[in-house]
Amino acid sequence: MSNILELRGLHRVYKAGDAGLTILAGASLTLKAGEITALVAPSGSGKSTLLHLAGLLEKPDQGSVLINGEDAGRLNDDARTKIRLRDIGIVYQFHHLLPEFTALENVAIPQMIAGTPQAEAQARALDLLTRLGLQARAASLPGKLSGGEQQRVAIARALANHPQLLLADEPTGNLDVATADIVFAELLRIVRAENIAALIATHNPDLAARMDRQVTLRDGLLV
Numbered sequence: 616m617s618n619i620l621e622l623r624g625l626h627r628v629y630k631a632g633d634a635g636l637t638i639l640a641g642a643s644l645t646l647k648a649g650e651i652t653a654l655v656a657p658s659g660s661g662k663s664t665l666l667h668l669a670g671l672l673e674k675p676d677q678g679s680v681l682i683n684g685e686d687a688g689r690l691n692d693d694a695r696t697k698i699r700l701r702d703i704g705i706v707y708q709f710h711h712l713l714p715e716f717t718a719l720e721n722v723a724i725p726q727m728i729a730g731t732p733q734a735e736a737q738a739r740a741l742d743l744l745t746r747l748g749l750q751a752r753a754a755s756l757p758g759k760l761s762g763g764e765q766q767r768v769a770i771a772r773a774l775a776n777h778p779q780l781l782l783a784d785e786p787t788g789n790l791d792v793a794t795a796d797i798v799f800a801e802l803l804r805i806v807r808a809e810n811i812a813a814l815i816a817t818h819n820p821d822l823a824a825r826m827d828r829q830v831t832l833r834d835g836l837l838v
Contacts, residue, residue, distance in 0.1 A: 617683070618645050618646070618684065619646055619647060620669060620682060620780050622643055622669060623680075625639045625641070626640060627676055639835045641835065643837060646812040646813075648812050649807065653816075653822070653823035653826040653828070653829040653830070654832075656816075656833075671695045671699050672705075674688060675688065700729050704776065704781045705783070706766075706773045707769065710757070710765040710766060710769040712765055712768055712769060712772075722739075722775050725772060736775075743771035743775060743805075746805065747802075748798070749767050763789050774805055780812050787819070788818075
């Protein structure tokens with residue numbers, strides 16, 4: 616299996632007054648196609664920072680982020696944006712849905728930006744929403760959806776462009792236990808069926824146990 620994501624010696628320090636707060640101190644990780652890895656670490660340990668770096672939303676102070684063998688740190692912002700659109704799906708802790716568009720449109724629009732014809736994009740969007748139990752809510756605006764429903768739309772949007780890499784920050788954190796179990800099972804099915812490499816941050820040990828392996832952040836390193 617090919618390496619989809621390679622994190623090599625990532626360092627990230629945030630300025631905190633006159634001092635620096637070290638979040639990552641040489642973190643490294645490799646993810647292959649079809650491999651689902653749980654990122655289990657306490658709050659404040661740097662999980663979100665790591666996901667932002669892997670998703671090309673931030674640049675490391677030192678180290679490299681390789682997507683399909685290409686060092687994305689050497690690319691300009693436009694090239695990084697194209698890789699995110701084409702190859703990376705991201706589920707944020709907060710949904711960031713477009714409030715003036717329906718659930719269906721929120722999932723279809725990223726596909727259309729990537730060049731997918733409208734009818735095909737809408738069909739893919741409806742299929743994903745249906746698989747996540749939201750077929751009846753496809754025409755609803757985000758403001759009419761519950762927090763859990765918005766989260767499921769965000770998951771569908773992250774999967775819409777057939778990404779090679781999925782990065783998810785507590786993807787079922789806003790769902791009740793029963794719904795979380797159903798949605799997570801479907802998310803794993805989709806990820807495995809489409810051979811996606813996935814890095815999923817979670818505090819839930821039961822969900823983590825259903826993935827292929829677990830890693831944690833300790834002293835700025837992935838172990």
